[in-house]
Amino acid sequence: xxxxxxxxxxxxxxxxxxxxxxxxxxxxxxxxxxxxxxxxxxxxxxxxxxxxxxxxxxxxxxxxxxxxxxxxxxxxxxxxxxxxxxxxxxxxxxxxxxxxxxxxxxxxxxxxxxxxxxxxxxxxxxxxxxxxxxxxxxxxxxxxxxxxxxxxxxxxxxxxxxxxxxxxxxxxxxxxxxxxxxxxxxxxxxxxxxxxxxxxxxxxxxxxxxxxxxxxxxxxxxxxxxxxxxxxxxxxxxxxxxxxxxxxxxxxxxxxxxxxxxxxxxxxxxxxxxxxxxxxxxxxxxxxxxxxxxxxxxxxxxxxxxxxxxxxxxxxxxxxxxxxxxxxxxxxxxxxxxxxxxxxxxxxxxxxxxxxxxxxxxxxxxxxxxxxxxxxxxxxxxxxxxxxxxxxxxxxxxxxxxxxxxxxxxxxxxxxxxxxxxxxxxxxxxxxxxxxxxxxxxxxxxxxxxxxxxxxxxxxxxxxxxxxxxxxxxxxxxxxxxxxxxxxxxxxxxxxxxxxxxxxxxxxxxxxxxx
Numbered sequence: 001x002x003x004x005x006x007x008x009x010x011x012x013x014x015x016x017x018x019x020x021x022x023x024x025x026x027x028x029x030x031x032x033x034x035x036x037x038x039x040x041x042x043x044x045x046x047x048x049x050x051x052x053x054x055x056x057x058x059x060x061x062x063x064x065x066x067x068x069x070x071x072x073x074x075x076x077x078x079x080x081x082x083x084x085x086x087x088x089x090x091x092x093x094x095x096x097x098x099x100x101x102x103x104x105x106x107x108x109x110x111x112x113x114x115x116x117x118x119x120x121x122x123x124x125x126x127x128x129x130x131x132x133x134x135x136x137x138x139x140x141x142x143x144x145x146x147x148x149x150x151x152x153x154x155x156x157x158x159x160x161x162x163x164x165x166x167x168x169x170x171x172x173x174x175x176x177x178x179x180x181x182x183x184x185x186x187x188x189x190x191x192x193x194x195x196x197x198x199x200x201x202x203x204x205x206x207x208x209x210x211x212x213x214x215x216x217x218x219x220x221x222x223x224x225x226x227x228x229x230x231x232x233x234x235x236x237x238x239x240x241x242x243x244x245x246x247x248x249x250x251x252x253x254x255x256x257x258x259x260x261x262x263x264x265x266x267x268x269x270x271x272x273x274x275x276x277x278x279x280x281x282x283x284x285x286x287x288x289x290x291x292x293x294x295x296x297x298x299x300x301x302x303x304x305x306x307x308x309x310x311x312x313x314x315x316x317x318x319x320x321x322x323x324x325x326x327x328x329x330x331x332x333x334x335x336x337x338x339x340x341x342x343x344x345x346x347x348x349x350x351x352x353x354x355x356x357x358x359x360x361x362x363x364x365x366x367x368x369x370x371x372x373x374x375x376x377x378x379x380x381x382x383x384x385x386x387x388x389x390x391x392x393x394x395x396x397x398x399x400x401x402x403x404x405x406x407x408x409x410x411x412x413x414x415x416x417x418x419x420x421x422x423x424x425x426x427x428x429x430x431x432x433x434x435x436x437x438x439x440x441x442x443x444x445x446x447x448x449x450x451x452x453x454x455x456x457x458x459x460x461x462x463x464x465x466x467x468x469x470x471x472x473x474x475x476x477x478x479x480x481x482x483x484x485x486x487x488x489x490x491x492x493x494x495x496x497x498x499x500x501x502x503x504x505x506x507x508x509x510x511x512x513x514x515x
Contacts, residue, residue: 015104018111025101025121026189028094028128030249035090036135037351040083041453042254042432043264045139048449049435050269051428052258052337055327059083059253061264067288067330069448071472076458085456087139091132095146098125098132102148123177123196124185127203130171134210137163138437141452141476160452164214171203178203191243191250198237205236205354212362213437216451217479221441222369230366233359242350245343252351254429255340261318265333270428271315273405273413273421274298284408293321293332300404301389302425303335313387314339314428337429357383357426358434364419376415380422388425393418420444445478452476 015021036042039059046052047065054061060083063073074084102125111117129147136143142157144150145166158166181196194202208229215221243250258264268291272280277297295308302314309317314337321332343349364379373395381392390404395415398404403412405421413421420442427434439445450471457467470476 015100016109018109021101021104021109022111022117022121024097025125026186028097029190031090031094031097032128032132033243033250035087035094036432037252037254038086039253040086041139043258044083045433045436046254046258046429048445049439050267050446051435052264053267053331053333054258054264055323055331056263062327067328067446069446069472069477071474072450072454072469074454074457074467074469076461081456084453085458088136088456088459091136092146094128094132098128099146099148099150101125106148119177119181120183123174123199124189126170126174126177127199130167130174130203131206133163133167133170134206137167138210138213138433139453140455142455157455160214164210167210168207171207175200175203201235201237202241202354204232205359208232208236208359208362209354212441215441218441218443226366226369230363233363236359237354237356239356240352241354242352245347245349245351247347250351251347254432255351256344256347258429259337259340259344261336262322264336265318265321266315266335266337268333270424271296271303271335274300274303276402278410280406281408281410288330289328291330293334295334298404299390299402302387311338314425339428352430355427355430358430361419361423361426368416368419373415376419380419383426384422440478443479447478448473449478450476451478
């Protein structure tokens with residue numbers, strides 16, 4: 001029997017109804033939200049940045065946080081393939097939905113009485129396009145620029161920098177459509193209602209985040225247009241942008257599973273620089289496979305309450321680590337976060353996606369790059385003094401017998417290192433990849449860490465393209481050049497000749513050959 005299913009209309013009929021088109025565009029933020037705050041990429045990127053630590057396999061944490069670092073297993077059959085796939089495919093699901101909706105509007109469809117809601121839908125759609133393309137550009141080496149202008153029959157991949165240019169362009173289109181408007185989104189579009197002016201500010205803040213975070217190397221980060229970053233921050237949010245979390249739609253895996261004492265701890269590299277006992281310096285000087293947890297003596301009241309076994313404002317003493325010894329005691333840490341307890345244990349409450357602290361300290365970096373150290377000092381002290389209860393930093397850095405933070409050598413940190421420490425403290429686990437993208441651009445990722453994700457194998461195989469990967473000391477590892485190595489037959493032959501010559505010389509003195 002051929003029966004028409006009225007509950008599953010074809011694409012043409014679905015896109016001919018104003019309410020359905022608006023629902024298509026307005027629902028895209030929820031899809032994007034899961035691309036970032038679902039099972040991936042937050043936990044993996046966090047361990048990759050040594051922000052929090054865990055040796056459990058879930059969310060690719062053990063594989064991506066293991067030392068020495070290993071290449072990403074980019075295989076469709078890999079048990080944690082969803083970590084590479086979910087951020088990519090969900091971002092493109094959001095982009096595809098918005099594209100269909102905007103094409104319907106471009107075709108003449110109007111939303112609301114006399115089309116009064118059409119501009120709102122267009123502005124919101126461009127906002128979604130911007131944040132979706134932007135997060136793909138932050139995370140992956142390449143991707144398709146999918147907008148209403150894209151010819152889907154001849155789509156090609158663009159490198160991350162071109163993806164980011166497209167993201168910023170459509171965010172600017174959203175800003176142009178929201179400036180001076182009085183409308184608000186409906187409840188449910190972004191959890192709660194958001195006014196046009198708030199959406200304008202949020203778009204500016206995302207542009208600032210994206211401009212700085214897209215850099216793959218310290219050289220690229222230094223080359224960012226920092227004056228433009230500062231300008232967008234000045235036009236952006238002035239307080240935290242939050243989404244009300246529930247256990248159905250607006251969940252945040254990074255602020256739940258990674259904060260439980262049995263699932264995740266604060267990595268020693270996060271809280272260790274505050275230590276005054278010398279334990280952090282000893283830990284850093286110890287071979288990785290011999291490192292173990294230790295008590296931190298610190299004056300930073302965000303880390304402890306004074307005694308090493310008391311809770312601070314952001315972190316707390318959790319006791320012995322629950323991780324498996326055979327996976328490396330370098331994962332062990334006595335400390336975890338207490339900052340998200342109100343949300344983490346029942347998944348209900350406000351979740352910060354873009355924080356005022358992130359924007360402030362990013363602005364401090366812009367001032368630092370411009371040589372305005374006085375403004376850097378003012379911003380940093382507005383956090384470290386009241387929140388950390390620490391002495392004010394100066395343009396020379398921190399000083400004194402119990403200076404905080406300290407470097408791996410034990411020296412008092414200069415202003416640059418202090419600024420980075422303050423950002424790690426104040427923006428800890430706010431948004432997926434926050435520490436990873438900063439550390440990548442600052443050159444602080446652990447050697448061998450993949451600096452970006454490859455396009456998922458499932459996508460490459462569908463497109464009949466070669467599957468590739470990054471990390472483990474190979475291509476696109478930290479620190480590394482971004483150029484793909486030359487694997488031509490000639491180059492491989494030369495490399496083999498060099499190794500054969502070395503092998504021959506060593507075998508004259510050693511009984512075991514190099515392999």
